[in-house]
Amino acid sequence: MNSDFTLAIHSLTYLALQHDRMSKSDAIAESAGVHAVRIRKVLSLLKKHGIIKSKEGTGGGFIFAKEFSEVSLWDIYTLTSEGALQPKCPESNEACVVGANMHKVLFTIFLGAEEHLGEYLKQYTIKDIVDLISKGN
Amino acid sequence: MNSDFTLAIHSLTYLALQHDRMSKSDAIAESAGVHAVRIRKVLSLLKKHGIIKSKEGTGGGFIFAKEFSEVSLWDIYTLTSEGALQPKCPESNEACVVGANMHKVLFTIFLGAEEHLGEYLKQYTIKDIVDLISKGN
DNA sequence: CGATCTGTACCATTTACGATTACCGTGCAC
């Protein structure tokens, strides 16, 4: 799976622990071990969906816009990685019974799989992650 | 997800429909739209785990070694793609509370997710796939 | 032996990902 998901979770957890002030992309980037531009890209997406707010200029940065317990891992997954479960099929031979229908069959099955995964990921919110991090587990 | 999974399912379905004779990697490759060598690589893995048999030389090829209903998609997933769900984390900053613990937390959560996915994929066997393909859905 | 297959090692090519740079627009301080 894409690491955008990881970065988003990481950033949100960071913001949650700094909930009373703005955090700069530089600081988050240093914590996550990636370049600040990537953090801005990912967080820009989260901002578009109202999960966080941002402010430009001196004293600016990112800050949470919701309750931590309102944002689930599934929310983040759909924003950053939807469809990632879907296996890539090379274009198979339409002249063959197997080739002609395989794609459709697998697509349907994995649509169900992603839905199933959703039910699992909905159990976890950013608040849960923060608690786990704080406990050191 | 890895396309090895797709190729394995495709090949097995092909073999299932040709259950009374050996199939050459060339024929399967043509159906799947990939190079024959890749088919051999993937099928060589399935052979090692006793799902199919192979035979070299004239008149050789691949053939199913089990009942179609005994092989589930989860079996194939574990062979070809185990761990694929696990999101890649860049090495984050150990000096930061978030960075130091994020990996462990996410790892645990996704271990659960893969287990959850397993329960879903176990529902489907190669026989089911064959049936769906035959119905054209 | 010679034809036909799988089994693999190996290299070439393509693709995906991420790092990095560069530059713009915005907001604050003075």
Add this chain to the structure above:
DNA sequence: GTGCACGGTAATCGTAAATGGTACAGATCG
């Protein structure tokens, strides 16, 4: 206003992973 400190975004480049493809050894059969 000017200058600095931010996020927003596009463009470029390097690199690793996925895939395509070649070559050849080993097995099997007639």
